[in-house]
Amino acid sequence: MEKPAMSAGDVASQLRRPEGENGIKVGFAMNKSNAALYDMVLNCLGIKPGDRILEIGFGNGHFIPALFEREATIRYTGLDMSETMVAEATRENQARISEGSVQLYLGRTEEMSFAAGTFTKVFAVNVLYFWDEPAVALKSIHRVLATGGELVLGIRSRDTMQQLPFSAHGFTLYNEEDAKALLEANGFRDVAVHTAMETPRMSADGSTMVEFENICLRGIKF
Known part of the structure; x- marks a missing residue:
């Protein structure tokens, strides 16, 4: 007997924090659905030799090798609040973890305990929607960034996310003006926006065609 399809609320919950068998399936789906936005974010990130990079919400770690393809000398740290995703990403990136170029942690952005000024760059793809206290999360990121360090966030606009039924369940949606103002209000300067x-x-459920507006924001800690 087939398992019933997940409801919109179930999908939203799994996108926020993938867990168990369904979480693994959602993680694989995100690899495909996030590919264009992830590539856009990496272009905005402008990775340089020796960068110390923190990714928040790395999912199953599928995209971690893409960073090293752009620059082999980086040090990558990942933070995700899903035990399932940490386990999947650890399995997929074991070689780099063993050699010390990748470190993966379970935790929440608002509570991360990395030392102040640890990272030259912090980025997150399709994570901003899930911060219940975005000001707290952004202040935490600001603290762990080195002076002159950059935060890059990739999201999809409110107008296009509203095409998807699951976005009505626990998502906080933003258009570019809202997201830019949020970064500026929490200590980031020279905020640049690319769309x-x-x-x-076709949408995942096959019901409609969707066209996403991708937004990449980059702010600097002075």
Whole structure:
């Protein structure tokens, strides 16, 4: 007997914090759905030799090798609040973990305990929606960034996210003006915004065609 399809609320919960068998399936789905936005974020990130990079919400770690393809000398740290995703990403990136270039941690952005000024760059893809206290999360990021360090956030706009039924369940949606103002209000300066439209594609449930507006924001800690 087939398991019933997940409800919109169930999908939203798994996107926030993937867990168990369904969480693993959602993680694989995100690898495909986030590919264009992730590539856009990496372009905005402008990785340099020796960068110390923190990714918040790395999922199953599928995209971690893409950072090293751009620059082999980086040190990568990942933080995710899903035990399932930490386990999957650890399995997928064991070689780099063993050699010391990748470290993965279980935890929440608002409570991370990395030392002040640890990272030259921090980024997150499709995570901003899930911060219940975004000001607290951004202040935590600001603390762990070195002076001159950069925060890069990749999201999809409110107008296009509203095409997806699950976004009505626990998502805080933003358009570019809202997101930029949020970064500026929490200590980030020279906030730059880039937008791009994805090629239209069928929604995951096959019910409609969707076209996403991707937004990449980059702010600097002075």
